[in-house]
Amino acid sequence: MSPTSRLIEELRDPWGLLLGATAGGAAWAVDVHPAAAAFVGVTVWLVKAGVAAAQGRGAGRTAPAVAEGSGEAYWLDRAAAAARDFGELSASLETGPLAGRITLMRPRVEDSLATLERLAEHASRTGAALARFDRGRLDREHARLTEELRRARGDVVDDIGRALGSLAAQRAVADRLTETRNQVLTRMESSAIGIEGLVARVVELAAMPATGSLGPARVLDELADGLEGVRRGLHETERITRDALGPRDAPDP
Structure with missing residues (x-):
């Protein structure tokens, strides 16, 4: 799987969406402006997807070869x-x-x-x-x-x-x-x-x-x-x- 395809798959991951929603909700709960809270949520979602894609944690990820x-x-x-x-x-x-x-x-x-x-x-x-x-x-x-x-x-x-x-x-x-x-x-x-x-x-x-x-x-x-x-x-x-x-x-x- 290409890096771009892996990133797209990670962006579709429901867990990433949940993380973003949770982070945005937490920011809103402490009186952060709604627009800023939304920005926090989107940032967390994108960071999660980017890190997971870089680590190869998509569908094509294989188990480590460990004795x-x-x-x-x-x-x-x-x-x-x-x-x-x-x-x-x-x-x-x-x-x-x-x-x-x-x-x-x-x-x-x-x-x-x-x-x-x-x-x-x-x-x-x-x-x-x-x-x-x-x-x-x-x-x-x-x-x-x-x-x-x-x-x-x-x-x-x-x-x-x-x-x-x-x-x-x-x-x-x-x-x-x-x-x-x-x-x-x-x-x-x-x-x-x-x-x-x-x-x-x-x-x-x-x-x-x-x-x-x-x-x-x-x-x-x-x-x-x-x-x-x-x-x-x-x-x-x-x-x-x-x-x-x-x-x-x-x-x-």
């Missing part, structure tokens, strides 16, 4: 469940200031989940690459050749030196892959738990008596800031991962 039973699959499943809970909560809130603020967080949650999916795929590819390295064998051969080099004489010294250089390159690749995978899994864990915490706080806010005003505005600001931190952290980890898994990962033939 079953892996650590990345576990944290992705938890994050996806939390994101679904967040969407259900935001849809169930009565029209008002709280619903409007929560609705505006939805695109960030979706963006975070999309980045988590890409990181999970990175982690699975990295794990598959690591499986090709027998680190124990590499370490044993390095120790043996180091001892042989200590006793070697003549032309054989150069041969052993080249072999040690090749082993060092393979060990360095394995080390980089291991470090990158560990960084991704750590970020996925903290982000999934962060989204779960966001859902818990939204549940708490929804259970509070309605006040007719923004009441818990400070808490909502903190939640929005925390969610933005999760989103930015994921994008930063994705950039670092992309750099780490560059051309250096393949040893020279």
Whole structure:
């Protein structure tokens, strides 16, 4: 599906229309001019459609290729469940200031989940690459050749030196892959738990008596800031991962 077709499909999504109507209603409820409230609703609708289309969440979107039973699959499943809970909560809130603020967080949650999916795929590819390295064998051969080099004489010294250089390159690749995978899994864990915490706080806010005003505005600001931190952290980890898994990962033939 082309980007234009995907965008059109997202604009037709009833959920996007509901988000826009909810945001516009929330703005109107706090005495925003009707024209401005309508503008808020249309903006939220367009932003939701644009973000979803960019993330490929239309009909042609495929499931991420993640190794079953892996650590990345576990944290992705938890994050996806939390994101679904967040969407259900935001849809169930009565029209008002709280619903409007929560609705505006939805695109960030979706963006975070999309980045988590890409990181999970990175982690699975990295794990598959690591499986090709027998680190124990590499370490044993390095120790043996180091001892042989200590006793070697003549032309054989150069041969052993080249072999040690090749082993060092393979060990360095394995080390980089291991470090990158560990960084991704750590970020996925903290982000999934962060989204779960966001859902818990939204549940708490929804259970509070309605006040007719923004009441818990400070808490909502903190939640929005925390969610933005999760989103930015994921994008930063994705950039670092992309750099780490560059051309250096393949040893020279």
